Amino acid sequence: MDADALAPVTPERPVGVAIVDDHPVVIDGVRAWLATEPRLTVLATGDDPDEVLRAAPTADVILLDLRLRGRLVLDKLAELSAAGRRVVVYSEHSDPPTMLAALDAGAVAFLAKHEGREHCVATVLDAAADRPYVAPALAGAMVGDSRPDRPVLSDKERQALLLWFQSMSKASVARRMRISEHTVKQYVDRARIKYSRVGRPAATKAALLARAIEDGLIRPEEIGIYRSHAATDWPTP
């Protein structure tokens, strides 16, 4: 595992981003979105993950198009995540199975391409800080997950995910559930953290879990076994 890859991002140092996509026009678009945020700087772009990383070995976050030259690169994604690279996947394939497969392989976040403009900056910032970020499309994929080995979500977590997926407005979800926006985010993030324990092991998942414990999002004893938290929905409004 590359020791530098999981170096904590400090406020003084801007977040280095590498963009891997085989369409120059998409790279330009993403670059334009990220340029609106001074805390982000694009270090390298290209259509080959290895070349891009050689050009920018210190990149904190890699934005990876899941389909490169006509092939889904889930294996490359797993390899990068196992090596401790924070990969944010963005793809026009926003079907639930693909999104969940990307999470299993260790992607720290998944953006559907149509969500990019709105959610891209926030996702990259959260990814750099090892914090979960769940865009609405991914929330929908988690709600609809019917795989037998899926994580057990509590009723509140599921409701928060569903309403977030439907409305794309955490304020509306908070009103509907009669809780604070902060608590809505906690429910959504807790659901996301539960997904860090399925699929292939990856350094990025360990980092997400560690930060979740640090932030008080989950308790250390909750790691390792699944329990439904329906009985004790403990984020408080």
Add this chain to the structure above:
Amino acid sequence: MSADPGLAGQTQSLPAPRTPELVLATRAGRAAAAVVRISDRGARIVVVTIALVWHLAIGLPAVLANRAELTLPQVVIGGWLLVAVLGVIAGGRLLRDAPLPAPPLAALLLTVDVVVFAAVGRSQLFGPANWVWGGLAWFFVVVIWRQPVRWIFALLAAHACTGITAVVCYGAIAAADLARATMALYGTSSLPAAVFAGAATLAALSRDRAATAATTNTMVAEREAAERARRDRHERLALVSAAAGEVLTELAQGRAEPTDPQVQRRCAHAAARLRRLIAESDDVPHPLLHELRAAADLAERNGLRIDLVTIGNPPPLPVRIRRKLTDPLIAVLADARDWARLTVVSSSDEVEVGLVTPDDGRAPTDGGPAAPDGVPVAADGGPATVSGGLVTFAAAGHDANGPPSAHGEGQVEHLYERDGKITWTQTRWHR
């Protein structure tokens, strides 16, 4: 019925038409054959039993008792054994309703007939040891069961010819011998012939009756289906009239102004309902998604940027439930400006449909009668609440206009909310 205008003008290769008469005849034929199989089972048991019991209880003791007087006793006994084996196999197959190769079996029996007459000798020609006189006719019946009646008469005639020929060849042509031969032939042939002809007649009768009954049932079922389809069309027509008739009438009479945005919205809504009604009658795997797609397509053609995201596959739902799920959303969608997000999340016992549109402060045209301050009231009488700029109403699945939902259909909840930024319509069905 597909009313998709896109199909107009396309040539389609259709399968060869099956006439209703042909379909009915095929169904009735299958049903009748089943009835016949069941109804002549009793007769089959009777003939197999008579043939084997006669052969064993009457034929065998007579042959064994008089074998010293036979010209070729081994041949006569061999013939008896062969017919016994054939009878057991053929009888078993007949009772199990398995097919029998009638012509070769009949030919084998006639051959045995000739051989036994030749081997029996003059002294036992009319004696009890000549078992083919009486016993063979029942085996004819067994092996040609369900063949046309002329078969039994043909075989009995051949059997009679063999017998008469043997009588003549043995020189037993005295009046008394001929009378005995005639008596023997008549006495042993009349009963099998009668049983066979009677069973065939009964089978034909039951086949006709069953075919008639099956045809009648099929016709009744098809008439009911046609009647139901007609009723459905009428209901649909009534719905369509309600959807589009009013606004079209007003336009035609000049009471509605086409440039009036309110009238345009009503037209959009009517068009959306028409599109939904057309989509409802399409035969597709997931009708709910199909109907929502139809509504989304129409909204898109009216210049709305619409996002339709579906997760999971909805279970089959009756049309009443589907309408309750889609109607409130279609009303809001017809009214929407700029953009809309339509989401469907389904599992086997729950379907949640959500629609988010920008809130531009206008009262919805079809959320029921608008209150003076623009607060919508649920069409199905749900209570509306207003708090801090947020308007909400919730309605559970009772239906003021329709019959109560059938047991097990589940119910539909309807939520509507607006907060100045977005309007949020949600319908949820759960088992």
